[in-house]
Amino acid sequence: MxxxxxxxxxxxxxxxxxxxxxxxxxxxxxxxxxxxxxLPADAPVTLLNFFKLRREAHYADGSGVSPCSGQEAFSRYAAVSAPGLEKVGGRFLLLAPFGFAFVGEDEDWDFVAAGSYPDRNAVLALFEDRDYRKAYVHRVAACERQKVLLCLA
Structure with a gap:
Protein backbone atom coordinates (compact mmCIF):
# COMPACT_ATOMS: atom_id res chain seq x y z
CA MET A 1 0.00 0.00 0.00
CA LEU A 39 -9.02 -1.18 6.24
CA PRO A 40 -12.72 -0.34 6.00
CA ALA A 41 -13.47 2.33 8.61
CA ASP A 42 -16.13 0.29 10.38
CA ALA A 43 -14.46 -3.14 10.25
CA PRO A 44 -13.82 -4.73 13.66
CA VAL A 45 -10.16 -5.55 14.32
CA THR A 46 -8.67 -8.21 16.58
CA LEU A 47 -5.00 -8.16 17.54
CA LEU A 48 -3.41 -11.47 18.53
CA ASN A 49 -0.39 -10.78 20.73
CA PHE A 50 2.35 -13.30 21.52
CA PHE A 51 4.82 -12.35 24.25
CA LYS A 52 8.16 -13.75 25.40
CA LEU A 53 9.27 -11.92 28.53
CA ARG A 54 12.79 -11.18 29.67
CA ARG A 55 13.98 -12.50 32.99
CA GLU A 56 15.00 -8.94 33.92
CA ALA A 57 13.34 -5.91 32.33
CA HIS A 58 15.61 -3.72 30.18
CA TYR A 59 14.97 -0.05 30.81
CA ALA A 60 17.14 2.65 29.24
CA ASP A 61 19.89 4.06 31.45
CA GLY A 62 18.65 7.09 33.31
CA SER A 63 14.99 6.15 32.83
CA GLY A 64 14.33 6.50 36.54
CA VAL A 65 12.36 3.26 36.56
CA SER A 66 13.24 0.86 39.35
CA PRO A 67 14.72 -2.46 38.18
CA CYS A 68 12.35 -5.40 38.09
CA SER A 69 11.58 -8.67 36.35
CA GLY A 70 10.12 -8.77 32.87
CA GLN A 71 6.88 -10.02 34.40
CA GLU A 72 6.68 -7.04 36.78
CA ALA A 73 7.45 -4.59 33.96
CA PHE A 74 4.72 -6.16 31.86
CA SER A 75 2.30 -5.91 34.80
CA ARG A 76 3.07 -2.17 34.95
CA TYR A 77 2.16 -1.93 31.27
CA ALA A 78 -0.97 -4.08 31.62
CA ALA A 79 -2.25 -1.94 34.49
CA VAL A 80 -2.64 0.89 31.98
CA SER A 81 -3.21 -0.94 28.70
CA ALA A 82 -6.20 -3.01 29.87
CA PRO A 83 -8.25 0.02 30.97
CA GLY A 84 -7.00 1.86 27.87
CA LEU A 85 -8.39 -0.87 25.62
CA GLU A 86 -11.78 -0.58 27.30
CA LYS A 87 -11.64 3.22 27.08
CA VAL A 88 -11.42 3.05 23.27
CA GLY A 89 -14.31 0.57 23.11
CA GLY A 90 -12.31 -2.65 22.98
CA ARG A 91 -12.16 -5.75 25.14
CA PHE A 92 -9.95 -8.75 25.71
CA LEU A 93 -11.15 -12.00 24.21
CA LEU A 94 -8.29 -14.04 25.66
CA LEU A 95 -5.46 -13.64 28.16
CA ALA A 96 -3.69 -16.95 28.72
CA PRO A 97 -0.36 -18.66 29.22
CA PHE A 98 0.99 -20.05 25.95
CA GLY A 99 0.84 -23.84 25.78
CA PHE A 100 2.43 -25.19 22.62
CA ALA A 101 1.99 -25.24 18.86
CA PHE A 102 -0.62 -27.87 18.06
CA VAL A 103 -0.10 -27.68 14.29
CA GLY A 104 2.97 -26.31 12.55
CA GLU A 105 6.33 -25.30 13.90
CA ASP A 106 6.72 -25.17 17.65
CA GLU A 107 7.12 -21.68 19.09
CA ASP A 108 8.25 -20.50 22.50
CA TRP A 109 6.04 -17.81 24.06
CA ASP A 110 5.08 -16.99 27.63
CA PHE A 111 1.53 -15.84 27.05
CA VAL A 112 -1.02 -14.77 24.48
CA ALA A 113 -3.54 -11.94 24.48
CA ALA A 114 -6.33 -11.34 21.97
CA GLY A 115 -7.79 -7.85 22.03
CA SER A 116 -10.89 -6.91 20.05
CA TYR A 117 -11.38 -3.35 18.81
CA PRO A 118 -14.57 -1.91 17.27
CA ASP A 119 -12.60 -0.49 14.32
CA ARG A 120 -9.21 0.71 13.10
CA ASN A 121 -9.58 4.13 14.71
CA ALA A 122 -9.92 2.52 18.13
CA VAL A 123 -6.51 0.88 17.67
CA LEU A 124 -5.03 4.23 16.69
CA ALA A 125 -6.78 5.96 19.60
CA LEU A 126 -5.21 3.55 22.09
CA PHE A 127 -1.72 4.32 20.80
CA GLU A 128 -2.53 8.04 20.90
CA ASP A 129 -3.67 7.89 24.53
CA ARG A 130 -1.25 9.84 26.77
CA ASP A 131 -1.30 7.31 29.61
CA TYR A 132 -0.81 4.40 27.22
CA ARG A 133 2.16 6.15 25.62
CA LYS A 134 3.80 6.55 29.01
CA ALA A 135 3.17 2.91 29.92
CA TYR A 136 4.48 1.50 26.65
CA VAL A 137 8.06 1.80 27.93
CA HIS A 138 7.24 -1.03 30.33
CA ARG A 139 6.09 -3.30 27.49
CA VAL A 140 9.30 -2.64 25.57
CA ALA A 141 11.41 -3.24 28.70
CA ALA A 142 9.52 -6.44 29.52
CA CYS A 143 9.52 -8.18 26.14
CA GLU A 144 12.41 -10.21 24.85
CA ARG A 145 10.33 -10.56 21.69
CA GLN A 146 6.74 -10.23 20.58
CA LYS A 147 4.54 -10.90 17.61
CA VAL A 148 1.25 -9.17 16.92
CA LEU A 149 -1.09 -10.44 14.21
CA LEU A 150 -4.09 -8.49 12.94
CA CYS A 151 -7.34 -10.27 12.13
CA LEU A 152 -10.46 -8.76 10.61
CA ALA A 153 -13.06 -9.78 13.14
Missing amino acids: NASAVDTNVQDRIAAMISVYGENGAVPARSQWEALMS
Missing part, protein backbone atom coordinates in the same frame (compact mmCIF):
# COMPACT_ATOMS: atom_id res chain seq x y z
CA ASN A 2 1.36 3.43 -0.80
CA ALA A 3 1.13 6.60 1.25
CA SER A 4 -1.08 8.35 -1.30
CA ALA A 5 -3.86 5.87 -0.53
CA VAL A 6 -4.06 7.16 3.04
CA ASP A 7 -5.40 10.68 3.61
CA THR A 8 -3.25 13.52 4.95
CA ASN A 9 -4.89 13.59 8.40
CA VAL A 10 -4.12 9.90 8.89
CA GLN A 11 -0.57 10.44 7.63
CA ASP A 12 -0.15 13.18 10.23
CA ARG A 13 -1.46 10.89 12.98
CA ILE A 14 0.88 8.10 11.88
CA ALA A 15 3.85 10.49 11.74
CA ALA A 16 3.03 11.71 15.25
CA MET A 17 2.99 8.14 16.55
CA ILE A 18 6.27 7.29 14.89
CA SER A 19 7.81 10.38 16.48
CA VAL A 20 6.66 9.12 19.91
CA TYR A 21 7.19 5.36 19.57
CA GLY A 22 9.81 5.14 16.81
CA GLU A 23 10.07 2.28 14.34
CA ASN A 24 12.19 -0.16 16.30
CA GLY A 25 10.30 -3.42 15.83
CA ALA A 26 8.46 -3.06 19.14
CA VAL A 27 5.70 -1.04 17.44
CA PRO A 28 4.16 -1.00 13.97
CA ALA A 29 6.27 0.40 11.14
CA ARG A 30 4.82 3.13 8.95
CA SER A 31 3.72 0.62 6.31
CA GLN A 32 1.89 -1.41 8.98
CA TRP A 33 0.09 1.68 10.30
CA GLU A 34 -0.89 2.53 6.72
CA ALA A 35 -2.17 -1.02 6.14
CA LEU A 36 -4.28 -0.75 9.30
CA MET A 37 -5.71 2.58 8.21
CA SER A 38 -6.52 1.27 4.72
Whole structure:
Protein backbone atom coordinates (compact mmCIF):
# COMPACT_ATOMS: atom_id res chain seq x y z
CA MET A 1 0.00 0.00 0.00
CA ASN A 2 1.36 3.43 -0.80
CA ALA A 3 1.13 6.60 1.25
CA SER A 4 -1.08 8.35 -1.30
CA ALA A 5 -3.86 5.87 -0.53
CA VAL A 6 -4.06 7.16 3.04
CA ASP A 7 -5.40 10.68 3.61
CA THR A 8 -3.25 13.52 4.95
CA ASN A 9 -4.89 13.59 8.40
CA VAL A 10 -4.12 9.90 8.89
CA GLN A 11 -0.57 10.44 7.63
CA ASP A 12 -0.15 13.18 10.23
CA ARG A 13 -1.46 10.89 12.98
CA ILE A 14 0.88 8.10 11.88
CA ALA A 15 3.85 10.49 11.74
CA ALA A 16 3.03 11.71 15.25
CA MET A 17 2.99 8.14 16.55
CA ILE A 18 6.27 7.29 14.89
CA SER A 19 7.81 10.38 16.48
CA VAL A 20 6.66 9.12 19.91
CA TYR A 21 7.19 5.36 19.57
CA GLY A 22 9.81 5.14 16.81
CA GLU A 23 10.07 2.28 14.34
CA ASN A 24 12.19 -0.16 16.30
CA GLY A 25 10.30 -3.42 15.83
CA ALA A 26 8.46 -3.06 19.14
CA VAL A 27 5.70 -1.04 17.44
CA PRO A 28 4.16 -1.00 13.97
CA ALA A 29 6.27 0.40 11.14
CA ARG A 30 4.82 3.13 8.95
CA SER A 31 3.72 0.62 6.31
CA GLN A 32 1.89 -1.41 8.98
CA TRP A 33 0.09 1.68 10.30
CA GLU A 34 -0.89 2.53 6.72
CA ALA A 35 -2.17 -1.02 6.14
CA LEU A 36 -4.28 -0.75 9.30
CA MET A 37 -5.71 2.58 8.21
CA SER A 38 -6.52 1.27 4.72
CA LEU A 39 -9.02 -1.18 6.24
CA PRO A 40 -12.72 -0.34 6.00
CA ALA A 41 -13.47 2.33 8.61
CA ASP A 42 -16.13 0.29 10.38
CA ALA A 43 -14.46 -3.14 10.25
CA PRO A 44 -13.82 -4.73 13.66
CA VAL A 45 -10.16 -5.55 14.32
CA THR A 46 -8.67 -8.21 16.58
CA LEU A 47 -5.00 -8.16 17.54
CA LEU A 48 -3.41 -11.47 18.53
CA ASN A 49 -0.39 -10.78 20.73
CA PHE A 50 2.35 -13.30 21.52
CA PHE A 51 4.82 -12.35 24.25
CA LYS A 52 8.16 -13.75 25.40
CA LEU A 53 9.27 -11.92 28.53
CA ARG A 54 12.79 -11.18 29.67
CA ARG A 55 13.98 -12.50 32.99
CA GLU A 56 15.00 -8.94 33.92
CA ALA A 57 13.34 -5.91 32.33
CA HIS A 58 15.61 -3.72 30.18
CA TYR A 59 14.97 -0.05 30.81
CA ALA A 60 17.14 2.65 29.24
CA ASP A 61 19.89 4.06 31.45
CA GLY A 62 18.65 7.09 33.31
CA SER A 63 14.99 6.15 32.83
CA GLY A 64 14.33 6.50 36.54
CA VAL A 65 12.36 3.26 36.56
CA SER A 66 13.24 0.86 39.35
CA PRO A 67 14.72 -2.46 38.18
CA CYS A 68 12.35 -5.40 38.09
CA SER A 69 11.58 -8.67 36.35
CA GLY A 70 10.12 -8.77 32.87
CA GLN A 71 6.88 -10.02 34.40
CA GLU A 72 6.68 -7.04 36.78
CA ALA A 73 7.45 -4.59 33.96
CA PHE A 74 4.72 -6.16 31.86
CA SER A 75 2.30 -5.91 34.80
CA ARG A 76 3.07 -2.17 34.95
CA TYR A 77 2.16 -1.93 31.27
CA ALA A 78 -0.97 -4.08 31.62
CA ALA A 79 -2.25 -1.94 34.49
CA VAL A 80 -2.64 0.89 31.98
CA SER A 81 -3.21 -0.94 28.70
CA ALA A 82 -6.20 -3.01 29.87
CA PRO A 83 -8.25 0.02 30.97
CA GLY A 84 -7.00 1.86 27.87
CA LEU A 85 -8.39 -0.87 25.62
CA GLU A 86 -11.78 -0.58 27.30
CA LYS A 87 -11.64 3.22 27.08
CA VAL A 88 -11.42 3.05 23.27
CA GLY A 89 -14.31 0.57 23.11
CA GLY A 90 -12.31 -2.65 22.98
CA ARG A 91 -12.16 -5.75 25.14
CA PHE A 92 -9.95 -8.75 25.71
CA LEU A 93 -11.15 -12.00 24.21
CA LEU A 94 -8.29 -14.04 25.66
CA LEU A 95 -5.46 -13.64 28.16
CA ALA A 96 -3.69 -16.95 28.72
CA PRO A 97 -0.36 -18.66 29.22
CA PHE A 98 0.99 -20.05 25.95
CA GLY A 99 0.84 -23.84 25.78
CA PHE A 100 2.43 -25.19 22.62
CA ALA A 101 1.99 -25.24 18.86
CA PHE A 102 -0.62 -27.87 18.06
CA VAL A 103 -0.10 -27.68 14.29
CA GLY A 104 2.97 -26.31 12.55
CA GLU A 105 6.33 -25.30 13.90
CA ASP A 106 6.72 -25.17 17.65
CA GLU A 107 7.12 -21.68 19.09
CA ASP A 108 8.25 -20.50 22.50
CA TRP A 109 6.04 -17.81 24.06
CA ASP A 110 5.08 -16.99 27.63
CA PHE A 111 1.53 -15.84 27.05
CA VAL A 112 -1.02 -14.77 24.48
CA ALA A 113 -3.54 -11.94 24.48
CA ALA A 114 -6.33 -11.34 21.97
CA GLY A 115 -7.79 -7.85 22.03
CA SER A 116 -10.89 -6.91 20.05
CA TYR A 117 -11.38 -3.35 18.81
CA PRO A 118 -14.57 -1.91 17.27
CA ASP A 119 -12.60 -0.49 14.32
CA ARG A 120 -9.21 0.71 13.10
CA ASN A 121 -9.58 4.13 14.71
CA ALA A 122 -9.92 2.52 18.13
CA VAL A 123 -6.51 0.88 17.67
CA LEU A 124 -5.03 4.23 16.69
CA ALA A 125 -6.78 5.96 19.60
CA LEU A 126 -5.21 3.55 22.09
CA PHE A 127 -1.72 4.32 20.80
CA GLU A 128 -2.53 8.04 20.90
CA ASP A 129 -3.67 7.89 24.53
CA ARG A 130 -1.25 9.84 26.77
CA ASP A 131 -1.30 7.31 29.61
CA TYR A 132 -0.81 4.40 27.22
CA ARG A 133 2.16 6.15 25.62
CA LYS A 134 3.80 6.55 29.01
CA ALA A 135 3.17 2.91 29.92
CA TYR A 136 4.48 1.50 26.65
CA VAL A 137 8.06 1.80 27.93
CA HIS A 138 7.24 -1.03 30.33
CA ARG A 139 6.09 -3.30 27.49
CA VAL A 140 9.30 -2.64 25.57
CA ALA A 141 11.41 -3.24 28.70
CA ALA A 142 9.52 -6.44 29.52
CA CYS A 143 9.52 -8.18 26.14
CA GLU A 144 12.41 -10.21 24.85
CA ARG A 145 10.33 -10.56 21.69
CA GLN A 146 6.74 -10.23 20.58
CA LYS A 147 4.54 -10.90 17.61
CA VAL A 148 1.25 -9.17 16.92
CA LEU A 149 -1.09 -10.44 14.21
CA LEU A 150 -4.09 -8.49 12.94
CA CYS A 151 -7.34 -10.27 12.13
CA LEU A 152 -10.46 -8.76 10.61
CA ALA A 153 -13.06 -9.78 13.14
